[in-house]
Amino acid sequence: MRPPHSVQQLVSLDPATGEPVGSVPLTPIEAIPRLVFQAREAQRSWGALTHAQRAEILRPAAARLKAEAKRLGALASREMGKPLPEAIGEANHCADGFTGELDGIVAALSDVVREDGRLTSVLRHAPLGVCAAITPWNFPILMPHQSVLPALVAGNTVLLKPSEETSLVACEYAGILNEFLPPGVLTPVFGDGAQGRALVLADVNLVVFTGSRETGKKILADAGPGLKRVILELGGKDPLLVLDDADLDAAAAFAVRNSFRNAGQVCVSTERIYVDARIHGDFLRKMIERTALLKQGNPAEPGVGIGPMVNARQKAKVVAQVEDAVRAGARVAAGGEPRGGNFVAPVILVDVNHTMEIMREETFGPVACVQSFATIDEAVRLANDTPFGLGAAVFGADTARAAEVAARIEAGMVGVNGGCGGANGSPWVGMKESGYGFHSGPEGHRQFAQVRVISRPRVAASAG
Numbered sequence: 001m002r003p004p005h006s007v008q009q010l011v012s013l014d015p016a017t018g019e020p021v022g023s024v025p026l027t028p029i030e031a032i033p034r035l036v037f038q039a040r041e042a043q044r045s046w047g048a049l050t051h052a053q054r055a056e057i058l059r060p061a062a063a064r065l066k067a068e069a070k071r072l073g074a075l076a077s078r079e080m081g082k083p084l085p086e087a088i089g090e091a092n093h094c095a096d097g098f099t100g101e102l103d104g105i106v107a108a109l110s111d112v113v114r115e116d117g118r119l120t121s122v123l124r125h126a127p128l129g130v131c132a133a134i135t136p137w138n139f140p141i142l143m144p145h146q147s148v149l150p151a152l153v154a155g156n157t158v159l160l161k162p163s164e165e166t167s168l169v170a171c172e173y174a175g176i177l178n179e180f181l182p183p184g185v186l187t188p189v190f191g192d193g194a195q196g197r198a199l200v201l202a203d204v205n206l207v208v209f210t211g212s213r214e215t216g217k218k219i220l221a222d223a224g225p226g227l228k229r230v231i232l233e234l235g236g237k238d239p240l241l242v243l244d245d246a247d248l249d250a251a252a253a254f255a256v257r258n259s260f261r262n263a264g265q266v267c268v269s270t271e272r273i274y275v276d277a278r279i280h281g282d283f284l285r286k287m288i289e290r291t292a293l294l295k296q297g298n299p300a301e302p303g304v305g306i307g308p309m310v311n312a313r314q315k316a317k318v319v320a321q322v323e324d325a326v327r328a329g330a331r332v333a334a335g336g337e338p339r340g341g342n343f344v345a346p347v348i349l350v351d352v353n354h355t356m357e358i359m360r361e362e363t364f365g366p367v368a369c370v371q372s373f374a375t376i377d378e379a380v381r382l383a384n385d386t387p388f389g390l391g392a393a394v395f396g397a398d399t400a401r402a403a404e405v406a407a408r409i410e411a412g413m414v415g416v417n418g419g420c421g422g423a424n425g426s427p428w429v430g431m432k433e434s435g436y437g438f439h440s441g442p443e444g445h446r447q448f449a450q451v452r453v454i455s456r457p458r459v460a461a462s463a464g
């Protein structure tokens with residue numbers, strides 16, 4: 001029996017070896033309302049500051065994050081299995097962009113003046129109150145960073161509930177910000193879906209969530225009775241269209257990189273590839289050649305491009321989808337050898353169709369499914385035959401034609417001859433069941449604030 005006041009620990013396991021990496025104290029469900037109450041108390045003085053003042057308080061955290069980037073990256077790599085250079089790159093990306101991000105958020109939330117003949121109105125971006133930020137494990141530094149920073153600068157206090165798979169690195173990240181923040185402004189909450197759900201049901205005003213479509217639907221239902229604001233960045237089933245005039249080397253390189261990066265555990269992974277029938281054979285050959293060059297193994301080893309899946313449950317889901325597709329007539333064109341532990345060898349599937357689960361449900365694993373098309377209309381129809389609508393890509397040498405095809409794809413973000421992420425300042429946005437609210441860029445940042453309109457009679461300009 002546990003002693004009455006012992007604290008239960010949430011242990012993180014290294015998915016490459018199964019060894020424990022460390023642990024954090026599990027947040028008891030019954031403690032959550034009190035933590036939210038403390039966050040509400042802290043919000044009064046935090047919310048009374050200006051956006052610029054809050055940004056100034058956070059600004060020194062950039063250098064601290066930079067100084068700790070290697071350590072945080074190494075921890076993230078061990079905790080969830082992405083290759084070490086990618087994990088360190090993620091930490092550096094957050095640190096290097098920190099100051100610019102703060103400035104961007106302050107600018108996005110500054111007052112806007114609207115005038116007509118009668119009135120002068122000031123649009124203010126006020127705090128919403130207390131924000132629950134619930135984040136996934138696949139980008140365990142970037143996801144908390146992108147959720148927490150705009151929420152804080154907007155004047156909200158935040159309870160950060162990171163994925164139960166990556167509590168350690170989130171704890172370190174929150175610790176760095178908390179070196180500079182007043183108490184109660186940023187509170188980490190550790191646990192799984194039960195702690196997440198308790199937070200959504202508690203007295204919070206905004207829920208910012210990145211994760212699966214299924215969990216997003218549950219959060220929306222739980223937030224509904226209280227009409228709480230929600231920002232949901234959900235999964236995808238991103239298509240890649242390879243048109244007849246595409247640079248096949250570039251398209252194959254992109255397909256391999258974007259299907260297998262982070263072992264396919266990226267919400268904008270390429271999961272469905274549609275190739276013009278006239279170039280299908282050449283494209284596939286190039287993809288197979290490039291896939292054979294990938295090195296899979298322990299993410300800490302130099303040269304490893306693909307680590308393990310995050311856990312056994314994720315591996316079982318991916319393997320089941322592949323086996324189901326093969327039973328239904330799909331053919332393994334490359335890879336897919338059985339691997340031990342949480343590893344899944346990258347696999348290219350052909351002879352797939354939309355009756356298969358693997359073409360309908362998010363896979364979130366290192367699987368590339370390649371199907372041919374006869375006409376662009378058919379390719380667009382196939383690309384849009386999904387409830388998801390996060391990212392997409394179109395490859396074609398005639399970029400004007402490729403851009404026209406891109407505009408016909410029902411996805412929030414479409415890249416021509418490249419990935420779907422937009423230029424600096426563009427929002428990260430999904431369509432259909434991939435998103436309900438969005439983030440980043442001025443449009444995204446403003447969702448963390450309550451717009452208020454304060455109007456007064458316009459003072460007539462004095463004559464002469």
Ligand code: ADP
Pocket residue numbers: 134135136137161162163164191192193194195196197198200210211212213215216218219
């Ligand atoms: P995965 O299971 O692949 O990690 P989820 O979308 O279930 O993806 O998890 C993303 C985040 O949502 C995690 O932090 C998880 O603990 C949390 N979560 C899971 N279920 C719920 C829920 N019902 N309410 C709130 N948060 C949840």
